[in-house]
Amino acid sequence: xxxxxxxxxxxxxxxxxxxxxxxxxxxxxxxxxxxxxxxxxxxxxxxxxxxxxxxxxxxxxxxxxxxxxxxxxxxxxxxxxxxxxxxxxxxxxxxxxxxxxxxxxxxxxxxxxxxxxxxxxxxxxxxxxxxxxxxxxxxxxxxxxxxxxxxxxxxxxxxxxxxxxxxxxxxxxxxxxxxxxxxxxxxxxxxxxxxxxxxxxxxxxxxxxxxxxxxxxxxxxxxxxxxxxxxxxxxxxxxxxxxxxxxxxxxxxxxxxxxxxxxxxxxxxxxxxxxxxxxxxxxxxxxxxxxxxxxxxxxxxxxxxxxxxxxxxxxxxxxxxxxxxxxxxxxxxxxxxxxxxxxxxxxxxxxxxxxxxxxxxxxxxxxxxxxxxxxxxxxxxxxxxxxxxxxxxxxxxxxxxxxxxxxxxxxxxxxxxxxxxxxxxxxxxxxxxxxxxxxxxxxxxxxxxxxxxxxxxxxxxxxxxx
Numbered sequence: 001x002x003x004x005x006x007x008x009x010x011x012x013x014x015x016x017x018x019x020x021x022x023x024x025x026x027x028x029x030x031x032x033x034x035x036x037x038x039x040x041x042x043x044x045x046x047x048x049x050x051x052x053x054x055x056x057x058x059x060x061x062x063x064x065x066x067x068x069x070x071x072x073x074x075x076x077x078x079x080x081x082x083x084x085x086x087x088x089x090x091x092x093x094x095x096x097x098x099x100x101x102x103x104x105x106x107x108x109x110x111x112x113x114x115x116x117x118x119x120x121x122x123x124x125x126x127x128x129x130x131x132x133x134x135x136x137x138x139x140x141x142x143x144x145x146x147x148x149x150x151x152x153x154x155x156x157x158x159x160x161x162x163x164x165x166x167x168x169x170x171x172x173x174x175x176x177x178x179x180x181x182x183x184x185x186x187x188x189x190x191x192x193x194x195x196x197x198x199x200x201x202x203x204x205x206x207x208x209x210x211x212x213x214x215x216x217x218x219x220x221x222x223x224x225x226x227x228x229x230x231x232x233x234x235x236x237x238x239x240x241x242x243x244x245x246x247x248x249x250x251x252x253x254x255x256x257x258x259x260x261x262x263x264x265x266x267x268x269x270x271x272x273x274x275x276x277x278x279x280x281x282x283x284x285x286x287x288x289x290x291x292x293x294x295x296x297x298x299x300x301x302x303x304x305x306x307x308x309x310x311x312x313x314x315x316x317x318x319x320x321x322x323x324x325x326x327x328x329x330x331x332x333x334x335x336x337x338x339x340x341x342x343x344x345x346x347x348x349x350x351x352x353x354x355x356x357x358x359x360x361x362x363x364x365x366x367x368x369x370x371x372x373x374x375x376x377x378x379x380x381x382x383x384x385x386x387x388x389x390x391x392x393x394x395x396x397x398x399x400x401x402x403x404x405x406x407x408x409x410x411x412x413x414x415x416x417x418x419x420x421x422x423x424x425x426x427x428x429x430x431x432x433x434x435x436x437x438x439x440x441x442x443x444x445x446x447x448x449x450x451x452x453x454x455x456x457x458x459x460x461x462x463x464x465x466x
Contacts, residue, residue, distance in 0.1 A: 015134075015135060016134070016135020016138045016139055016295060016299075017134050017135055017295055017298045017299050017302070018135070018139055018291075018292070018294050018295020018296070018297075018298045018299065019291055019294055019295065021287075021288050021291045021292070023284065024287070024359055024362060024363060026274075026363055026366045026367075028270050028271045028274075028370075029270055029370070030269075030270070031269070031270065032267050032270055032370070032373055032374050032377055033374040033377075033378075034374055034377035034378045034381070035267055035377065038269060039266050039267075039268065039269070040268060040269060040272075041266045041268060042266055042267060042268025042269075042272065042276075042450055043262075043265045043266055043267065043268070043446065043447055043450055043452070044268065044276055044447065044450035044451045044452045044453070044454055045268075045454075045455065046452070046453075047453055047455075047456060047464075048061060048163050048447075048452065048453055048462075048464075049061075049464040049465070051443075051447055051452065052167055053254075053259075053260045054170075054253040054254045054259060055253055056170075056251050056252060056253030056254075057166070057167060057170050057253060058464055059251075060166050060170060060239065060242075060243055060250070061162075061163050061166050061167065061464070062463060062464045063243040063244065063245075064162050064163070064165075064166045064242050064243045064244065065159060065162060065163070065462050065463065066244075066463075067243060067244025067245070068162050068242060068243065068244050069244060070158050070161075070162060071155075071158055071159065071162055072244075074151075074154060074155040074158040074159075075155060075459070077151050077154065077155070078148075078151045078152055078154075078155050080151070081144075081147050081148040081150075081151040082148055082151075084144050084147065084148065085141075085144040085145050085147070085148040087144070088137075088140045088141045088143070088144035088145070089141050089144075091130070091132075091137045091140060091141065092132065092137055092141070093129075094127060094128065094129035094307075095127070095128050095129070096125065096126070096127050097125070097126045098123070098124065098125045098126075099123070099124050099125075099126075100121070100122060100123035100124065101121075101122055102119065102120070102121050103119070103120040103121075103122075104117070104118070104119050104120075105117070105118075105120070106118075118316055119316055119317070120314065120315075120316060121314070121315055121316070121317065122312065122313065122314040122315075123312060123313055124310065124311070124312035125310070125311045125312065126308075126309070126310050127307070127308065127309035127310070127311075127330075128306055128307070128308045128309075129306060129307045129308075130304060130305070130306045131305045131306065131307065133302070133304075133305055134299040134302045135295060135299055136295075136296055136299035136300065136302075136304075139292045139293070139295035139296045139299060140292070140296055142288070142289075142292035142295075143288075143289040143290075143292035143293050143296070144289075146285045146286070146288035146289035146292065147285070147286070147289050149281075149285045149288075150281075150282045150285035150286050150289070153278045153279075153281040153282035153285060154278070154282050155459070156278040156453075156456075156457070157278035157279055157282065159453070159456075159459075159462050160278060160448055160451070160452060160453060161448065162242070163448075163452075163453070164444050164445065164447070164448045165242055166239065166242050166243065167440075167444045168441055168444050169235065169238050169239045169242060170239060170250075171256070171259065171437055171440040171441060171444070172235055172437065172441075173232065173235045173236065173239060173250060173252075174252070174254075174255060174256040174259070174437075175256050175433050175434065175436070175437040176228060176231050176232045176235055177232065177252065177255070177256070178255065178256045178257070178433045178436075179228055179430055179433055180225065180228040180229065180232065182426060182429045182430060182433070183221070183224040183225050183228055183426070184225060186221050186224075186422075186425075186426045186429075187218065187221040187222045187224075187225060189221075189422060190214070190217050190218040190221040190222075190422065191218055193214050193217070193218075193418065193419075193422070194211075194214040194215055194217075194218045196214075197210055197211045197214040197415065198211055198214075210414075210415045213415065213416075213419065214415065214419070217419055217422070217423065221426070236248070236249060236250045256433060256436050256437065256440075257436060259436075259440055261439055261440070261443060262443070265377070265380060265443070265446055267373055267377055267446075267450060268450065270370060270373075273366075273369050273370070273373070273450070273451060274366065275454070276450065276451030276454035277369055277449075277450075277451035277454075278451060278454075279365055279369070280362075280365055280366060280369055280451075283358075283361055283362040283365045283366075284362055286358050286361070286362075287355070287358040287359055287361075287362050289358075290351070290354050290355040290357075290358040290359075291355055291358075293351045293354065293355070294348070294351045294352055294355050296351070297344075297347045297348035297350075297351040297352075298348060300337065300344050300347060300348075301337065301344055301348075302337075303334050303335055303336045303337070304334070304335050305332060305333070305334050306332065306333050306335075307330070307331070307332055307333075308329075308330075308331065308332075308333055309328070309329060309330040309331075310327075310328060310329045310330075311326070311327075311328040312326065312327055312328070313326035313327065369449065372445075372449040373446070373449050373450060376442060376445055376446040376449055377446070379442050380439075380442050380443070380446060383435065383438050383439045383442055384439060386435050386438070387432070387435040387436055387438075387439055390428070390431050390432040390435045391432055393428045393431070393432070394425070394428045394429055394432050397421070397424055397425040397428045397429075398425060400421045400424070400425075401418075401421045401422055401425050403421075404417050404418045404420075404421040404422075405418060
């Protein structure tokens with residue numbers, strides 16, 4: 001045993017060939033383009049159940065994080081890569097295989113001692129252990145562990161994306177509900193106008209033309225309702241799918257106009273995105289894995305040293321299996337890659353090319369993250385201004401409808417003026433609802449772009465507190 005000690009010491013002291021990973025240098029500004037000043041606090045620091053105040057929405061998100069199909073697949077993907085990492089780690093350990101068998105037969109009469117019938121029992125145990133002199137196994141283990149960490153970040157990204165999808169689908173549903181309410185109220189107003197003209201026509205105070213135009217306007221207003229109801233059903237079915245259940249009705253919480261919006265959204269420091277956004281962390285771990293595989297390709301140029309052993313025996317009886325007939329062997333084996341053609345160099349060239357692709361992907365993902373946050377921060381302010389302008393427009397149209405009705409009742413205007421005022425009010429109200437939806441969607445996208453819930457690393461932490 002003592003003669004193996006120097007060799008084991010050499011193994012333990014062996015270095016891993018190949019490049020040591022270093023994070024690529026990326027240009028990171030001190031603050032986002034749309035920030036007035038840099039601040040460490042970020043909207044992404046809040047858990048999702050504090051970002052969304054609607055209790056029905058929170059219940060839907062909680063269900064989706066448990067039953068959504070993408071979430072379930074992401075969880076199993078983590079388990080797959082955990083097992084793959086275990087396979088790579090097992091390369092450090094010796095491999096032992098045992099076998100055995102039993103035969104009963106008769107020898108040929110033409111061989112010496114032939115014609116006899118008897119039993120034969122055999123057993124073998126084979127042993128092999130690759131000594132990681134050049135770090136090939138260590139690099140394989142490093143690559144597998146990086147892929148496992150990348151799968152964990154992928155899972156967190158799926159959690160965040162699912163949260164955003166459910167929130168956006170729910171807000172879109174509430175916007176459709178608001179438009180249906182507006183369409184119903186609009187149809188009711190046109191119904192009242194049509195009834196008024198019909199009474200006036202019956203009394204000889206209105207023309208047939210005015211009455212027909214009122215009926216046509218009523219038909220246009222009522223025709224919007226079935227289409228909106230169709231869209232609402234489709235949106236409910238989408239939400240049902242996202243939360244992992246069969247199509248069906250969706251409960252409602254606060255109305256669109258009552259959904260909370262923060263007065264301002266702190267974005268945090270741009271450099272923090274490198275640690276918070278799951279897609280950036282995933283891209284970096286994939287780069288770590290590609291870097292390690294370059295080391296594996298480089299280690300393939302060097303010889304492999306293994307310890308191999310064999311223990312076996314053959315006997316006519318089981319109790320004599322490891323008696324005088326046993327055999328064993330133990331010793332090192334060294335394999336040199338001598339004539340490989342261009343295989344090894346091409347393997348390394350492919351690994352280096354994959355590493356460069358991973359580096360480019362990481363750099364592009366970082367640049368895209370900065371772009372997303374800057375664009376959404378600017379949109380957040382502009383959409384707030386847009387909603388305020390749309391509210392003013394609606395108020396002006398409501399006043400115009402009131403004035404038109406007064407003028408018509410006083411005989412100072414004809415029906416065309418009333419119809420025009422009513423027809424302009426409904427689109428303005430729809431535009432206001434859409435502006436509100438755009439602001440809510442912007443908040444969801446900004447939370448996602450900032451890596452919201454980055455501190456909820458444990459999968460169980462994503463569940464909302466009861």
